[in-house]
Ligand SMILES: Cc1cc2nc3c(=O)[nH]c(=O)nc-3n(C[C@H](O)[C@H](O)[C@H](O)COP(=O)(O)OP(=O)(O)OC[C@H]3O[C@@H](n4cnc5c(N)ncnc54)[C@H](O)[C@@H]3O)c2cc1C
C-alpha cells in the first residue's frame with residue numbers, strides 16, 4: 001500500500017488571532033500541525049500497519065511547514081515532502097488541490113490519500129474533494145471509520161459522518177479520504193520518532209518539479225477584519241432557591257422570544 | 260433561458276433541508292441586484308415534491324433531474340450534473356446551503372469549471388456586478404471578505420445565517436426536466452446503507468440546543484448502583500445527566516449538544532459535539548450545562564442569540 005497524508009501548518013487553536021494594520025497576527029502563539037490532520041496521519045498509519053507499505057506526508061507551504069511534516073514523521077510516517085514555491089503565496093483552494101494532486105501523481109502508485117476535515121485557519125474544508133476531482137478519484141469525505149480495506153482487490157468501505165447519521169459507502173481504490181474525529185485519537189510522537197524526525201532531511205519540490213505553471217488565484221480576499229464587537233449583555237440570574245431561579249430564567253427566555 | 264442566480268436545493272431522500280430555502284431567499288436578494296429571477300436545481304429520485312416546494316419558496320424555474328442513479332447523493336454524479344448544467348446555461352452565481360453535501364458539491368464543481376468556491380458565507384453583497392462574500396475564518400475569530408473573479412461564483416451559505424422566506428402555496432414556476440449525466444457504471448461509489456439512523460433534531464438547523472459538558476458527571480445528588488468502579492460511576496452519572504438533558508430537549512423541541520470533554524470521556528457520541536472540531540451552530544437559544552466555555556467550544560456556538 002502506498003499512502004499519502006496531506007498536512008498543513010496552522011496557528012494553534014487557542015491562539016488569539018487578530019488583524020493589526022491589515023495583517024493577520026497571532027502574537028507568539030505556536031504554529032502547529034492542523035489538529036484534524038493528526039487524525040488523518042493516525043488513520044494513514046493504522047492502514048499502513050494493517051496492510052504494509054509506506055506513508056508519505058506532504059505539505060504545501062513555506063519552510064516552516066516542515067515542522068508539521070516533522071510531527072507526522074515523529075508519529076511514524078516513513079517519508080515527507082514539502083512543496084514550496086514563491087509563486088504559491090496566496091494560493092487559493094483550487095491551486096492547492098492542483099498542487100497536491102500533482103505531488104500525489106509524482107509520488108506515483110498511491111492507493112489512498114488522507115486529508116483532515118478542514119484546516120482551522122481558512123476553515124475552507126474543500127481540499128479533499130477538490131484534490132479527488134483533479135485526480136479523477138472518488139472522494140470519501142467526513143469518514144469516521146474505515147470498515148474494510150482490501151488492497152489486493154482494490155476496494156474500500158468506509159463510514160461517513162453526515163447529517164443523517166453514519167453512511168456506509170463503498171468505492172474502488174485509489175481514493176481520497178477526509179477524516180473526522182471519530183476515526184480514532186492520534187498517537188503521541190514517540191521519543192524515537194522525535195529523534196528520527198529531527199534528523200530527517202525533508203526534500204522540497206517546486207512547481208517546476210511538479211510540471212505545473214502557477215495560475216493566478218481565482219478567489220481573493222480583499223479584506224480581513226476583526227469581527228465587529230458583538231453587543232453582549234451578561235446577566236446573572238439570582239434567587240433564594242433553584243425553583244425561584246428557574247422561574248426567573250424561564251420568564252426571561254420567554255420575554256426574549258428565543259423559544 | 261435559465262437565470263443568473265441559482266440555488267442548489269439540498270434534501271435527504273425527498274426531505275428538503277430548511278437551509279435550502281435560506282439559499283433561495285438569499286438568491287432572490289442577489290437577483291434583485293443582478294437582474295433576472297432565481298433558478299433552483301433539484302436532483303434525486305422521485306423528488307417532484309421538493310421541486311414544487313422550491314417554487315413555493317421563491318424559485319422561478321426549477322432544473323429538475325429525477326433519475327434512479329441520483330437516489331442517493333453521490334457527489335460525483337451530482338457534480339457532473341451541475342457542472343454540465345452550468346456549462347450550458349452559464350449562471351453568474353450558484354448558492355448552496357453549507358451542508359456536508361453542499362460543500363462537497365461546490366468543491367467539485369469549482370474544479371470542473373475552473374472557478375472558486377467561497378464556503379460558509381454569513382453575508383453577501385453585490386459590488387461592481389460581483390458578489391462579495393463575508394465568511395468567518397480562524398474559527399470565527401476573524402471575518403474575511405472573499406471575491407471570485409471567475410464564473411460562476413460558488414458560495415455555500417452558513418446554515419441559519421440568512422432568513423428563510425415564507426412559502427407561498429399558490430406560487431408556481433417553470434419546471435424544466437434535465438437528464439442525469441453519469442450512468443451507474445461511471446459513478447465510483449455505492450451507498451450501502453446507514454448504521455445509525457438520523458433520529459432527533461439536527462444540530463446545525465436547530466433553533467434551540469441543550470448541551471452537556473464534563474460537569475454533567477458531577478451531580479452530587481445521584482448515587483450510582485453499587486459495584487461500579489470510579490470510571491463506571493462517572494459514566495453512569497453522566498448518562499443520567501444526559502437523560503435529563505434529553506428530556507429538556509424533548510420538551511423544548513431542541514437538539515442535544517455536547518462539549519468535546521463530554522465526547523472524549525465517552526458520555527455521548529461525537530455527532531453531538533459543538534465547537535471548533537465539532538459542529539458550528541447558531542441557535543436562538545443555547546443552554547450549556549456543565550460546560551466551562553473554552554475558546555474551542557465557543558468557536559462553535561458564540562453566535563447564538565441567547566446563551
Ligand atoms: C485542537 C482543539 C480542538 C478542540 N475542539 C473542541 C470542540 O470542538 N468543542 C469543545 O467543546 N471543545 C473543544 N476542545 C476542548 C476545549 O479546549 C475544552 O477542553 C472543552 O471544551 C472542555 O469541556 P467542558 O466545558 O465540558 O469541560 P470543563 O472545562 O472541565 O468544564 C466543566 C464545567 O462543569 C462545571 N461543573 C462541574 N460540576 C458541576 C455541577 N455539579 N453543576 C454544574 N456545573 C458543574 C465546572 O464548573 C466547569 O465549568 C478543543 C481543544 C483543542 C486543543
Ligand SMILES: Nc1ncnc2c1ncn2[C@@H]1O[C@H](COP(=O)(O)O)[C@@H](O)[C@H]1O
Nearest residue numbers: 006007060115116118119124125126127
Ligand atoms: N497547504 C496544504 N498542504 C497540505 N495539505 C493541505 C494544505 N491545505 C489543505 N490541506 C489538506 O486539506 C485538508 C482540508 O483543508 P481545507 O480545505 O483548506 O480546509 C487539510 O486538513 C489538509 O489535510
